[in-house]
Amino acid sequence: MKNFDWQAIIFDFDGVVVESGKIKTQAFAELYRTHSEEIAAKVVQFHTQNGGMSRYRKFRHFQQYFLHKPPLTEAEEKELDRRFSELVVEAVIAADAVPGAMELIRQQAGKIPLFVASGTPENELKVIVERRGLTPYFKEVRGAPALKQTIIAEILSTYALKPETVLMIGDAMADYEGAQANNTDFLGRVHPNDPNPFPAHIKIVPDLRELVA
Numbered sequence: 001m002k003n004f005d006w007q008a009i010i011f012d013f014d015g016v017v018v019e020s021g022k023i024k025t026q027a028f029a030e031l032y033r034t035h036s037e038e039i040a041a042k043v044v045q046f047h048t049q050n051g052g053m054s055r056y057r058k059f060r061h062f063q064q065y066f067l068h069k070p071p072l073t074e075a076e077e078k079e080l081d082r083r084f085s086e087l088v089v090e091a092v093i094a095a096d097a098v099p100g101a102m103e104l105i106r107q108q109a110g111k112i113p114l115f116v117a118s119g120t121p122e123n124e125l126k127v128i129v130e131r132r133g134l135t136p137y138f139k140e141v142r143g144a145p146a147l148k149q150t151i152i153a154e155i156l157s158t159y160a161l162k163p164e165t166v167l168m169i170g171d172a173m174a175d176y177e178g179a180q181a182n183n184t185d186f187l188g189r190v191h192p193n194d195p196n197p198f199p200a201h202i203k204i205v206p207d208l209r210e211l212v213a
Contacts, residue, residue, distance in 0.1 A: 005165070006112065006165055006166060006167040006185065007112055007113075007161055007162070007165040007166060008112050008113045008114070008115065008155075008159065008161050008165070008166045008167075009104075009108060009112065009114050009115070009166070009167045009168075009169065010114075010115045010116070010117050010152060010155060010166060010167070010168045010169070010179075010184070011101075011105075011114065011115065011116050011117070011169050012052065012116075012117060012118055012119075012148075012168075012169065012170040012171060012172070012175045013116050013118040013120060013125060013128075013129075013143075014051075014092070014118065014119075014120065014171075015051070015098070015171035015172070015189060015191065016098060016101065016169050016170060016171050016189050016208075017097065017098060017101045017105070017116070017134075018092060018095050018096070018097055018098065018101070018132070019095050019096045019097070019098055019191075020088075020091070020092040020095045021051070021171070021191070021194075023088050023091045023092055023095060024047070024088060025044055025047060025048060026087075027084055027087035027088045028040075028043050028044060028047045028058070028084075029043065029044050030087055031043075031080065031083060031084060031087070032062065032066075035066075035067060039062075039066050039067070042062075042066050043058075043062055043066065046058065046061065046062070046066075049197075050172075050173075050174070051119075051171060051172025051173070051174060051175075051197070052119045052148055052170065052171075052172035052173065052174025052175050052178075053119055053174055054119045054120075054121070054144035054145060055081065055084060055119070055120075055121070055144070056077065056081070056121075056144065056145065059072060059077055059080050059081075060072060060077075081121070085121075085124055089124060089127065089128060092128050093128055093131045093132060098189065098207050098208055099207035099208065099209050100207050100208030100209030100210070100211060100212050101207075101208045103208075103209075103212045104208050104211050104212050105134070105137050106137065107212060107213065109136075109137040109138075113139040113159060113161075114137055114138050114139060115138060115139055115140050115141075115142065115155050116129065116138055116140070116141040116142060116143075117142050117143075117148055117151040117152055117155070117168070117175075117178070118141075118142070118143045118144075118148075119143065119144055119148065119174065120143045120144060121143055121144045121145070122141070122142060122143035122144060122145075122146075123143075124143070125141055125142075125143040126141050126143075129141050139159070140155065140158075142154075142155070147178070148174050148175060148177075148178035149177065149178040149181045149182065151178070152168065152178050152179065152181075152182045152184065153181075153182050156182060156184070163182055163183040163184045164183065164184070164185065166184040166185065167184065167185045167186070167187060168184050168185065168186050168187070169186075169187045169188075169189060169208070170186070170187075170188065170189065171188065171189045171190065171191070172197060173197050173198070175188075176188065176198055176199075176202065186202065186203075187203055187204070187205060187211075188202050188203065188204040188205070189204070189205055189206075189207065189208065190204045190205075190206065191206070192206045
């Protein structure tokens with residue numbers, strides 16, 4: 001993996017740049033525990049099985065299929081979003097980096113364009129990236145509500161990048177599916193304590209250290 005032939009790298013954020021996956025899981029559990037522990041458990045299971053999906057789509061799914069209530073109003077969805085942000089933003093800013101991530105980003109930022117494509121709301125994501133001092137390293141930081149597949153397509157188009165020369169690094173099937181839909185290369189990051197969500201033929205790494213030259 002150390003022989004870099006890529007013209008650009010697109011990073012997912014949670015679980016790829018920052019060890020923040022568990023923070024988001026705990027936040028979903030906290031939000032829905034008021035309904036019941038059973039609901040909270042279902043929410044956590046769905047969240048962990050659908051990494052990379054925006055929180056808004058998850059909120060709507062939980063409302064319909066777990067709570068069996070009418071669709072969320074705009075005000076209700078904004079309130080859930082606000083409470084979720086309160087639970088996660090400072091914790092993600094303070095979270096450890098994925099081993100090798102900062103070294104890789106610093107090493108490659110001066111050589112090739114780097115991007116973030118995340119399921120986190122874009123405004124919130126930009127605050128987190130800025131507060132962590134990472135903004136100068138990335139050409140663009142993109143997030144929800146745009147779908148990952150769309151974000152990757154727009155990056156390829158805007159910067160006239162050939163898909164086969166671009167590497168997407170992700171930790172969820174949404175990342176892999178976004179890369180596959182755009183014909184980019186893909187590398188899966190799987191935390192040593194987590195199950196591998198990817199097809200057997202997909203190259204995976206426990207962290208990003210082996211990409212650092």
